[in-house]
Amino acid sequence: MILPIPDGAPAASADTEDDMKDGSDSILVAEGVRKVYRSGGDEVVALHGLDLTVPPGEFLAVMGPSGSGKTTLLNCVSGLDDIDGGRVLVDGLSIHELSDKERTRHRAQEMGFIFQAFNLIPVFTTTENVELPLLLAGVHEREARARARATLARVGLAHRLERRPPELSGGEQQRVAVARALAGRPRIVWADEPTGNLDSEMAQNVIELLGELHAEGLTLILITHDPTVAAHADRLITIRDGRLVADERLGTGAPAAVGAG
């Protein structure tokens, strides 16, 4: 069940060693990522060779009009989906070269996901939902339960431990989803419009929670349509028609370089 992934890059073969050096100080490096959707005879190029480097501990916001390719970017860069060109290094590991099995393990150990549509498992209780990533990472059952409860307490759901998702409000569900993404102490959390279905107060709530976690050193990549949400980030990139069109550092006001290097 548990694939021990050593910190940093695994001992890779000599010819890839060189490539990996580029990203040795970045947790995420995407180079020329291309994604083409084919449905029937149609081809939709959703990402046109996109480059992106994210240092560890960064809070990166992604914005862009609807259909611009944000979700596609997240899916491709996180390894949820395959790509049609380029490569993605996470912790120096070229994830698309891994087998599905290895990639899945990697995901279980290193990543957390929060979706706009919550995507909790309806037949599991709140606690069980949050436990899942811990159990996947090989944490012992009793400890997993304790940690799940603690995480739920942290997102303010200590009183909803045994409820099933359909019996929770949208905000509560999203907080469970946040707890689920965080319980396994991942290094990167991907969030695709986590506040899209929430009212502004709830949204604020969730963002503050994410902010706190980020303050603890978590790398956070967050897609949003909401500029006030994006304002919490360290850095904001903008996508349009599958291309990176803006990359700015927030707070300092100085624009970061577009692309890698």
Added chain:
Amino acid sequence: MTGAALLVSLLVSLPFLFVIVRRPILRRLAVRNVVRRPREALLVVVGSMLGAAIITGSFVIGDAMNASIRAVARQHLGPVDEFVLARDQTTWDDLSRRLRTLPRSDVDGVLPVSTMDAAVTAYRGKQITSAPHTQVIGLDFAQARRFGGDPHATGMPAQAPRRNDVAITTDLAKVLGVHRGEAIYVNAYGTRTMLIVGDILPRRGVAGFSLAQGQESRNVLVPSWMFEEIRGIESTYATPPTMAVLVSNRGGVENGVGRTDRVKAEIARASRGLDPQVIGVKRLVLDQAEAAGKGFTQMFTTMGSFGVVAGLLLLVQLFVMLAAERKPELGMARAVGMRRSWLVGAFATEGWMYALAATVLGSVAGIGLGWVLVALSQQIFDTKHNRFELVFVVRPASIGLAFTIAFVIALTTIVLTSARVSRLNIIRAIREIPEPPPRRKRRWLVIGTAGAALGLLWTMAAAGSSEPFGLLLGPTLLFFGAAPLLSRAWATRSAVSLLSALTAGWGAVALAVFPKTAEGAPVTIYVVQGLVLVSAAVVFAALQQERVGTAVKRAGAQALALRLGLAYPLARRSRTALTVSMYALVVFILTFITTISHMIDASAVQAKADVRGGYSVVVDSSTSNPILVSDLARVPGVRNIAPLARTTANFQVEGMSKPAFWNLTAFDGRFVANGAPALVDRGKYPSEAAAWRAVLADPDLIVVDPSFLQTSGGPPGFEAKIGTTMTVADPQTGRSRVVRVAAISHSDMFLNNGAWYGRPGAKALFGDQLVAARFYVTLQAGVDPTAFASRVQGRFVDNGAEASAINDLMDEAFTMTNQIFQLFEGYLALGLLVGIAGIAVVMIRAVRERRRPIGTLRALGFPSKTIGRSFGVETGFIALQGTLIGATLALLTLYTLVTRSDAMGDVTFSVPWIPLLVLLVATVGASLLATVAPAVTASRIRPAVALRTTD
């Protein structure tokens, strides 16, 4: 009949036809759903056609039985409706003359015949072929052909054979291997006559005339003068020939029977003073055909009903799933102002189309199933000592009836389900919120309490009168009626759990607590019992799912596949309960039948020893030319011989309007001395031998076995007991005597001894008719009974010897019983197909329903294998639960029945572990196999794609 059945189908369809014609919106809704998802629609149809197939198949096998026996009426009797038996030779001529005066308005044929039992042999090259138990019939050929309204139906030739030649039936020709122009040798009354075969006649009408059990007619037809010649000088010790007159009623082969009563009265009037026995043979055969056909249909439908119910559960399940998928659409329809009744209408109309298609397909499949059942039964019933030919027929009336039954059942299920489905709260449905605990409505409290009171009354009434259905259903009603009341005082779950446990417990032991009830109960009681037991147990299990799940999880530590696989069935309890019930029902009846069959098998060794007593071989010979004891004693290997005289007698017990035929075997002191068969019940006597001796000495006493009168005309539910009295009469003379059952013997199956009666009493009753032509033989040590039997058969060909080792005969019967049970098991296993198809469908749908959660899990890092395995876990959990519930309940029921009552006959309880294990493994294994495809689909779901699906 067909018309009426189809009319009913049409009537119940009227509301739907109305919707289709007059409500275009509903029609569009209904039709579009069928057309849009053709695969789904096909699944529903295929899933629900089994019910119709089982019902139709049961009718077809019953019809085959009926038709086969009816064929016997045409082949053995043809125009013959009444058989008038003269008391002796002198009254015969008078009788024939007087019967010629019967009114032509009712009677269209009178034919004097004389018959004798003979052994016929022939030579094929150097080889001798023999036909023991052949009937020689003396008659006038020309008169016989004119007998009745239709010469063809008589089977007689237009041209009588040349002088000195005889006609034989095809059955005899086949056994002897002789052709026209060849010689045969007829042995009877100590003389041997060579005859030339002048004609070979079909087994039909007068030519095929036979009153014997089997389907074959081995006849030699000779002119009357030749009959006298064959008979020669009648020896003193042989059953004399039978002198009779055949009477044909006006009307065809079958519809002449309507006049039987009137003709019998006319015969009695015309023959006043001669006192002949008049037997309405045609009506006897036709009644038997009807009864046997109905019995078969009933037996198969009774057992099949478990499969039918399982099929209905599948239908409900499929329908609920379809409805669940269409929830948003239904919500929209409601939102734009469609009334609920319209929704039900649209849904039910769609269901009507499924039901119609499924029933039509099912009926066709059922005809095929019936054909298979007939072919298999034919093989089973056709053994050495039980020749039976089953004909496959399709009677439109039966198919129409089966269609209507299946259609009405399916339609009712669908309408009820549609009504239930459209009542669901849309909001709750969309958000997949489980059904809330039932609100405590005053209405339910009132209805429940009334039901409980009714149940109590019913129980008390049934306990008083030993009525089995009330004993089972009364307490069930009482317990479930009490649920609302008890839920007030207690948590609903605990209350209902307790009550369902009580119901299941009661269901398992009820018949054992009232053993008398079980003994006379119809087989349908077991269906009711199975349904009560299984539903109570499934309700109980459904309420205890959490506990079951926790137990399983604890056992499985922290395997994620296990946790995931259990999550869905545990969360969707009513759906799980439906699937579990399908398995439990079918496995219940399968275990029941398998265990009974096993117990009968296990009793075979003892049964053989019981029936055999001290003997190892039975020898039969021709009654007109019996083997002499002194001759048989000279065969090497013989130690002792007990001669037995077997005849057919008329028996009448209380509750019978007319007497029925049953075999009677007369024994003497030698039979008891050499070790008479064991007794089931020796009555008041200190030992079995004492009981046999008492019966021998006292002509008022008789011994019968548990099957006595049960297959021919006994009163319904009759079972002879110690002390039962009856009238036994000589069918020929009508002489009778009232006798009492002194002891009960074991069923001897193909030995067919019938009732045991003392020789002196029998002689007084049956006179010269009674001849010792059967012999029970004990052998010297080391002599092989089977080899000995075949030696005897060869040596006494002229006496029509038929000898068998008693063990072989019993084995043949047990083999047949065994195969019948196997046929039942195979038939019942069809129900398993429903369960397995059900789980496959449920899983296929589940994968579609769960795409998003699966995508999420994959994103979280769930390996694809774990996803696939979780589906296996889910199936295994459901199938195993259902299988265990069904098997356990069946064993429990049988245990109580066998140990506490006589309903199952003379067996001891034992469990067929190996077959049951095979059943269990095969069931669960097949279910897992059926889940492979959906599991693979599920494991291949790609997270990025699945997460985009909107549902």
